[in-house]
Every structure is written in structure tokens, then in C-alpha cells.
Amino acid sequence: MAQIFKPAMNTICTLSLLGGAVAPFGILFVGSRITRSPHNTKVDNPLDQPIPFSHKHHAIELAIDCRFCHTGVEKNATAGVPTTEVCMTCHSQVWTNSPNLEAIRQGWETNTPIQWNKVNTVPDFVYFDHSIHIAKGVNCNNCHGPVNKMPITWKGRDFRMMWCVECHENPQKFLYKDDSHPGQSPRAQVFNFYKKLATGAKLTPEEHELAMGEVQKIPDDKVHEGYQNMKDRKVNVNQLKDCWVCHR
């Protein structure tokens, strides 16, 4: 019988078997890198806005409280984007001729809202409520990244379920506590953080991390404080990871 295949085919077969064994893992790895990359998650990608609004300038340099603009954050599911009127409380008096603010003045005169581009969003099947997170002392920066440093707003975290669950599983590691005002409500403590940043008060190492945009994590040797926080604030950890908590 004549040979059907050349000797090289043996090597090709072996190599393609090895390749076939390795390829799925390679493809899965590359795929997982792509789905997790900022290109897909849009993390750290600043969006163009009609007005180049700087959180850094307003919240820190001018020390305006978050709640001045995001009025719903303590009571509503959504924090709320400020209305044109809110902008005009100041900008009818200051920077009245700035070309950057032309869109606000236009909106004010024509009575049309400004079309901001949404930076942070969750899918429709996720029921997210800002008020409860603030009430239990989850700091804004924990989910939104280093807002205090943003000259233009970008998405600070990827908002994947894995990321949500990380905190819902171990909330003791992520609750913010202002050690200088321990008697205040957790909600008040959250906003104290931005006051500290604005006044340049001394920060604890955890607070410093939070300000830099790192995930604020209570170190393991202090984690008992986190548990105490949870207890004081009546966080029901047993329920926190149930499906219905976010998917109603």
C-alpha cells in the first residue's frame, strides 16, 4: 500500500492535537481579558459632555456638598442629575460670560434640559437604590471611583455583578467610618469625607486610599471594626446576597 500521508503529517497531527488542547484555554483567556478590559467596560473612559463639568473643582476646590446637586441621593433610588436651575443658582452670578457655560444659559433661556451623557448605569433588571447604600455608610468613591479627582467625569468601576457581590458578601470590609465623628449617622459620615478632602484635613491611610480611587478596604487586622459597624448599622448580611435583593 502506498503511503497516503507524508512523514511530516505525524508532526502536524501531534502539534495540532497539542494546539487543540491549549487553544480553548487561550481563547477563553483572551475572551475574558477583552470582556474585562476598559474597552468593553468603559471604566476610566471620560465621556464628552455638553459642558466640561469638573467634580474636582466643584466638590473639592469649592467644597460644594455632593447633595447640593445630587439631591436625591439620600432618599431616592437615583442620585439625580442637577437641573439647569441648580447650575444657574451660581452661574447666574459667576462666570456669566464663560463660553464653556453657553449650553447652560441656552437651556435656561429656551427652557430645555441639558442632555448629559450618562456615565454610570446599571441594566434595567437591576434594582439599585442609592439611599440605602448611603444610609449604611457606603462612600460615593467606593462605587464611583476618585470623583474628587475628576476634572471630567468617568466611570470609576465596572459595575459587573461580580463586583457588586464582592461587597454584598463581605460588607464589613467596605463600610466607611469617619473616626473623627463616630457619633454621627453613617450617612453624615459619608459626606464628612468630602469635607475633609476640601479642608485638607489629615486622612487615615484607608481614607487616603479611597481618595486616590483605590477600593477602600478595611485591613484584616481591623476587620472586627467593620463587623462592629455592620452590627451598629443593622446591615442584614444574611439577606444581602439573595437574588431578590437586586433582581426584583
Next chain:
Amino acid sequence: MSSPWYPDARPYGVVGSFLTPEDLLRATQRASDAGYRKMEAYSPIPVEGITQAMKWDDNLLGWITFFGGLAGACTGVLLEVWTSTQAYAHNVGGKPLISWPMFFPVLYECTILFAAFGATFGMFALNGLPKPHQPIFNAASFARASQDRFILCIEAEDPNYEEKAVVQFLEGLGAQDIESVMTTEGY
């Protein structure tokens, strides 16, 4: 011209065909008795007793399958226990995190799956497959080894190999289509 890439043809062995499995078995036994060690019998159907006649045995595949099954069982258990206690510890209907009776089916299926992988891929690997090009395919009569001929090949690597003697030996056994097979491969 000889080079590592294009070696000269060298003898691979001598083949002879038989018509029935019994003849092949007898011939193999005789060859083994005559002191030949490096040989292989090719047949369209498995011939019972022929590996004993060649004084060759191998039970490695059983172990590969066993360890495949063991690996599958461990994979199943570790996957279930790790996911339900570490990766996503979730209270389901108040059941314990490690509900071993309910973990059994998946562990069972994993065991079977991995053992079957062991048996299949182990068999192919031990047989050196896939190997679409083989020196023995150079034998003219070999196409019938998968159909209706039972072929014995005494290989050149045998210490007692001497082509003329082997040809005579196979003739003495009543083999047909006796042929010396050449190979250009490195093995």
C-alpha cells in the same frame, strides 16, 4: 545523498501475510519460539492470545482510566465544595452549604467523563496515534491488513534480524507475499 533530513532508505523489517487468524497466531508463536522479539502482528480483527505469544503485556490503560476517574471525582468534589463554600456561598432553601447527597450526581458524572477521557485518549496515546504515516504502510500487501490478511512483521531492530534468514523463516511458516520493507524514517 544522506542527511538528517533525507536519510537513506534502510530496512524496516520483513512482512508475510496469512489467511486466517489461527495461522497468524501459530506463526507468531513460532517466531517467538525461534527467538525473535521485535515483531508485530497486524490483523483486521483482534486475535486472541497473540500478545501472549509475543510475550508482551500492558495494563497501563487500566491505570490511566482509574486515575482519570479519580481526577474527575476530585474535580467534581472540589468544584462543588469550593463554589458553594468559597466562591459563592449562597443560602439555598436553608440547605447546608455542603449538601453532599445533592452533590453526588455532578461528582458522579465528572468521574465518568474524566475516566472516559482517560480510556479513550490514553488508548490513542499509548498506541502512538495519530500517526498517519508509518513505515509499515510501505509494505505492498499492507492495505489488506485492515481487510482480509493477517500480517506478521519481523522488524530490523531485532537483534537476531538477518533479512535472508527471516525471509526463509517466514516462507517456512507458509506466509504469502513476503516482502522486505524499507523505511527512510529516523526510527
Next chain:
Amino acid sequence: MSLKDMNKEKLVTGDWDYAGMDSQIGGVVLDPARHMEAKVPPFLAKFMPESVRSPWWVMFGIGFVFVNVLLLSITILVLTGIGVWGNNQPAGWGFDIINFVWWIGIGHAGTLISAVLLLLRQQWRNSINRFAEAMTIFAVMCAGMYPLLHTGRPWVAYWLMPYPNVLGLWPQFRSPLVWDVFAVTTYMTVSILFWYVGLVPDLATLRDRATNKFARVAYGMAALGWNGGSRAWHRYNHASIMLAGLSTPLVLSVHSIVSFDFAMSIVPGWNTTIFPPYFVAGAVFAGFAMVIALAIPIRKWYRLEDFITMKHFDWMAKVMLATGLIVAYGYAMEVFYAWYSGQPAELALLYNRGNLANTPYSWAFYALILFNIAIPAFLWSPKVRQNLKALFWISMSISVGMWFERYVIIPLSLTRDYLPSSYGYYTPTIVDFGMFAGTIGFFIFMMFLFIRYLPMINIFEMKELWHHMSHHDHKEHETVGGGKH
């Protein structure tokens, strides 16, 4: 043929040698003319051009048409959503799960024949195992479509598998539906491995017999360079036995786990311990029916009467009879449990099944009894077992009956559970029927492609059997019993 003659019948009849077997079985693949030999009924022949006037083309054509029906149904489903099916509240499961269980069941005969009968050294498996295994694979493919499509988003079906994902979620291993994923994928994988291992020596035969260059390369590649060396055979036999030993518990577990989908719930009529054994028996019952229904025409069209003999049909019919009785026992036990439990919900279910006058589904229950118990009872008669026409139609009746079994179990229990306020009715839609007909077409399509391109009978095992039997001709009983070697 009398019963006594039957017992003397051999598993391979006629006058054969190795080469003859190769050309008779392998020729179906290598020689296209073999597909043109059998005649099609005259009323069809009128419409068919000469070049395709053969049963193969008829069946392939039917399969192809219905594959397109399947694709159309799936397209409508995916573009519109699960609402195009008849599933509703409270019948969250309908045709999808009925057909899933039905197809998985049909697959079981293949593994049973190839694995269990190999372990039991039943030689009569040899001529039917290859296409029964192919049947398994295609049936499991058909089955697998339903749950995947029922998720509504089949393109993310990989979410069923455990892998580190951005949701941070892992399968819930306490759920029978997750067990199903593992059982069915394992079943599919092991069936393919077993089938391929069985094919390799035959592919080598085809490689060596093929004259066409493309066929030589294709079969040569698929045969992986199998040379039939004695060491290779030694390990090959080891691997076959071990795969058989692994497939046997697998095949029993798969339908048990499928039955857990129901038995682990608290729905009346589902929550019974009899489910796993009677699902497995029902699977074998349905599977053998399908093997017979396919074997009868194929054997005739390809002149394989010498390899698939009347003895095979006799024994397959007996297996059907036995498993059919187990299934009948299962039905009886369901009735008994319902009565013995004294539970109002179970008793109400019994009433809903049995009372022909006042309940919407009882017709299905009586259809089930007719197709699955009454008609197969004819198999008690040796004359019926020898009558291929009767056998074919009884097999068809069993296929229908087993489908009704699932129909009785699923929508009836779901629409008649504990709360009368949640009673409902299940009506399948045209898309449901399109999917069902489509999967049947897909099955036929794949089967006939398989018959065209791969040897449908295991050539080397038939040669081995023939050699074995011609060797032991003087000891007639041994060739009959098989198990005595």
C-alpha cells in the same frame, strides 16, 4: 418460522468471507451506486428525476425539508421570544421538556446496545450497535436543543457551565437542572468517544479500500493511522471494555437524573420515587422501538438481511416487551401511590388522569395506555415478532406512546396542582409543532448522512463474529446463546 427454528437461527446468515463483508457493509459508503439500488414507491418515482430516485434521497430530502422547518421555527423563536411557544402560567414547561425527555430516552438504546450488551458479551449487539450509537448522538443533539432554546437566549448557553465569570456566579449544584446539564453533556461526550473509538478500525478499512483520493485522505485522517497491530488491538479491547463499563452506569444515571427534574419537585404526580427506574426502562423501551423502526427499512434497502437477521428483531422485540412491562408497572405504581398516599392533590391528579368525562387531559392518558401497553402486548406472540410490518408499526406505536407518557406527566401536573385558582390549560402552538417536526427531520437528516458517509454496521466486529461462528459451527448452541464463551 416456529419458535424452535428461531432458536437455531444464526446471527450472521449466508455465505460470507472477510472481503465480502467489507464490500457489503463498507460498500454502502464507498460505492454511491449502492444507494440507488432500492426502489421507491411508484407514486413517488413519478415525481423524481432518475438521478435521485432512491429511498436514500427520499429520506434525505424529507430530513432536509424538516431541518429547514426547524431553522425557521428557531428563527421565529429567537427573534420573537419564548411567548411564541404554548408555555404559559402555570404550564411553564411544555413541548420543550416533553420533547427533550422523549429524545433523550430514544438515545438510550444506543448506549444500552453498545455498552451493556458488550459487558454482558451479547454477540447479537454487533450488527446493530453502530447505528444505534449514531442514533444516540443525534437524538441527544435533538434533545439538547430544547433546554438551550427554552432559556430564551441560547447564545449565552455557556452560562450553564461552571467557569469564572463577571457575574461572580456559579451553578447551584443542589438543583436537578444543573445535574441535567452535567449528565447530558457527559452523556453526549462519552457517546461520541465510544462511537469514535468503535469507528477507528472501520475507518482504516475504508481508508484502505477507497479508490478516490479525497476519500483516502479523509478516512485516513479520521483513522489516525490505525494499523491493526496486535498491541494496538490489545489496548483497543481494553479501552472498549472500560468505556462500556463507564457507559453502563452513565446511561442509567442520565435518565434517572432527567427524571429528578420532576421527582425532586413537589408537584403532584411528579414527586414519586418510582420515577428514576421507570424513566430508564421507558428510555430503553422507546430507544429499541426507534432502532427497530430504523433497522427494518435500512436493512431492506441496503440488503443487509444477512447481518441484521430475524433473530435480532426477535431479541430486540423481547427487550421491548420486558421494558414495556416495567413501564406498565410504573404506571400501575403511580396509581397505587396516589391512592395509598391519601393526599388530596395526588388523588385529584388521579381523577384528572382517569376520568374521561370531566377532565381536559384524560384522552392523553388513555392514548398512553393504548399505545404503550395495549398495542405492545402483541409482542408476546412469536408470530408478531417475526412479522416485520407488525413490528415496525408496533415500534411506531411505542414511539407515540412514550411521547404521550411525557405529555401526561408534564402539562397535566403543572396545570392541575394544589391551587384550583391556578388551574390552566396548555395548548402547543404552530412553532411548537414546527420545532418538534423539525427535530425529527434533523434526526432523519443526520441519520442518512451518517449512512452515506460512515459504515452503519461495525465491520470488524462482524468479521470477528463471523470468524467466531464459523469456527464453532459444530457447536451450534454456542452461536445462539453468545454468552457462553
